[in-house]
Amino acid sequence: MDVDAYVVARTAEWARLEELAARRRLSGPESDELVRLYQRAATSLSVVQSASPDPALVGRLSSLVARARSAVTGAHTPAWRDLARFFAVVFPTAVWRARWWVAGAAGASAAVAVAAGAWVAADPTVAATITPPEGVRQFRREFVDYYSEHPHGAFAFSVWTNNAWVAAQCLLTGISLLFPLWVLLQNALNVGVSGGLLAREGGLGTFFSYILPHGMLELTSIFVAAGAGLRLGWAWVAPGRRTRATALGVEGRAMAAVALGLVPVFAVAGTIEGFVTPSGLWSPVKLAIGALALGGFLAYVGVLGSRGARAGETGDLLADEGAAELPWAG
Template sequence: MDLDVFTAAHRAEWDRLEALLRRRRARLSGAEVDELVALYQRTATQLSQLRSSAPDPALINRLTNLVARARSAVVGTRKATWRDALHFFTAAFPAACYRTRRWWVPTALVFTLLTAAFGWWIAANPEVQLAMAAPEQLREMTRPGGSYETYYSSSPAAAFSAQVWTNNAQVAGLSLAFGVLLGLPVLWVLLQNMLNLAAGVGLMASADRLDVFLGLVLPHGLLELTAVFVAAGVGLRLGWTVIDPGPRTRSSALAQEGRAAIGMAVGLAFVLLVSGLIEGFVTPSGLPTWARVAIGVLAEVAFLAYVFVVGRRAAAAGETGDLAAADRAAEAPVAA
């Protein structure tokens, strides 16, 4: 694209649109309103063309502001309502989770297999255990009433839940935000979590107390880890979009997937809030192990049903988790 020729060809339209916008508080004729709408649509398309083929910061900044003002004049401003929140939790968020299932379900399976393998390796090799900590420290961690058990009751339940929720939300947020870096930071986050969990499995198994460890981890860990897997899967998908945007332009693909990822960060924060409440109030409670695990299983089953029933239905209806078409910038068609 020849930027000078393109600018010369369309400058008059942009100037006319700006003139109409300056008069928008005055009374425009019907013909002028039609002209304003037509100029807004053309300018939005031209802005999309410039972004994809001839980036010029000054011109793009001018047209971005012009399109934003025209959009406000044409469609008016819209405030978020409870209906938007209801739509997000009943359609957008579960559909986004369902759409990314081919990324986070394999992630969960690989994570689980590696955790089991490393846990068995640690349990079967005393020299590996000694490389992790001194013998007295290992005994303190794995004995009845040791640090693995008292960790969950080390703080008041409300404060502990808030701390856990904040930490897990940060982990999920990092996976989503840094997925754009080809997914490499996401793999690092997963590796760290896998090694920490495998260490607990291996050390407690070596002390013949694996049942106690699982009884403490499963109530909250099922839902918590699923949320982390979803975040990691979305981050990996975002990283792959950088490599292969498909039929969309790379900027358009990243914008669409990035907007969906931001929405998923909000949704996963609520999921992690539930797991944090379970970890703070159920895990250290005096309930029998079977009851605590049953609560965790019910929470996990409820989330999976939410994704694979509600989310599948919403995705089949065309929901992607992205903003509604009316809230997105106009884009030029792209040939497949």
């Protein structure tokens, strides 16, 4: 047999097989084509092994047949590819799809915080019910000392785990719709009252220089967790054309993706709070670091999340393993 002529005749279909085997998703006709070309390549490998002593050709075909067999039998992709897909597609898409809930949580929290802060700052009677007049100055010292009274590393780790726990509560209890709202209310009141008390002593600049460097990313992450939790709860109330079980399944797995994805985000916020906020850096520099962290996160979600949504992704953590939806009409 003329091996060279045989190779030339089969080169195009081997290249096509290599292309199909490298794809993550295939249509029905493409899957049939993959199986057919795999069978032909396996036959070609047997022919070449018996007719050609060329080890390079045999090795190339053996590798191609092995990759095609993995694609045909549904072998799992390497873990690093799943991890890369999670951070490039799944997590940003899950956050992007919950963006209006996140924006609502952020807007409502800001309104409550500003209203509470303005009330405390303007009404001495209200401020006195929180702390006596002589205690406001002490509160200012405690507010500043809070960020430096513990070793930076230990403080950053403590902040990280605490924020992750708060976010987990918002996500896990989101189906109730009430608990995430309660967490947001408490958080907004704490921030607003602290700002109002400091404003009474002319310390509003101190408040912002200590709360914003880490707070821009930290509070946004809390809003993301609350928004995703509220979206899950709303999926139970108004599932749309999906059954409630299907809606809760999809949104619940997207919520799990948000929970996992926020872990490194909170780590970044905790690092800023532990090392940047209490540092001796010029306040505008600290604020610029916080703004850069927030801007990077928003750009990451905006670009990759919107791209994933346009491609039909849902942020479902187990999209490839989820149950198929029943067809509907209307």
